[in-house]
Amino acid sequence: MRLQTHRTTITAALFASLFTGASFAESCDHDHVSIxxxxxxxxxxxxxxxxxxxRALGLMHRESMPTLSGMLFVYDRPQPLSFWMRNTLIPLDMIFVEPSGRIAKIHPNAVPLDESAIHGGDHLTHVLEIGGGLAAKFGISEGDILRHSSFNQNEALWPCG
Structure with a gap:
């Protein structure tokens, strides 16, 4: 009986998502970020x-990362943020994000092992790192909005709901 109830719930949620454009990934769970x-x-x-x-370890020493995966760096207060690619073996897009969830800057295809500072801006609370070139491939741009439970929901442009 319990299995049937679980299947019914999943089926109803899938059906609803087809007609509302919603998806499980947009539900603000801790393991996903929506853009x-x-x-x-x-x-x-x-x-x-x-x-x-x-934050110090980040994505260092990894030889690969699945396409729709990444790492979200979260800071408690807005601050200037700069990153580098020390010991990072894969190219990354660095997406620098304001406290509201708005993308302030995208640094595409950061070069593996490069120790040059990549400055994202001065009033930032999050950095999303995804595979190099994916932001352009999917059409992600500066000004787009991120949604995740780590954003202050009172300030978020796209709050969890």
Whole structure:
């Protein structure tokens, strides 16, 4: 009986998403970030880096990353953010994000192992790293909006709901 109820719930949710344009990935769970812009909307499965040790390690030493995956770096307060590619083996798009969820800057195809500072801006709370070239491939642009539970929902342009 319990399995049937679970199947019914999943079927109803899938049916609803077909007619509303909603998706499971847009539900603000901790493991996904959604992006909305002129291209439409999409979601990436993410790891969170929200403390000093996790942010220092980031995506270093990884030889690959699934296409719709990434890492979301989360900071407690708005601040200037710069990143580098020390010990990072794969090219990355770095998406620098304001406290409201608006994309302030995209640095495409950061070069593996390059230790040059990549400055994203001065009033930032998040950085999303995805595979190099994916922002352009999917049409993600500066000014697009991110949605995730780590944003202050009172300030978010696209709050969880």
């Amino acid at each position: 909305r812009g002129d291209f439409g909307s999409m979601s990436f499965r993410i790891e969170i880096a929200d403390d000093v040790q996790e």
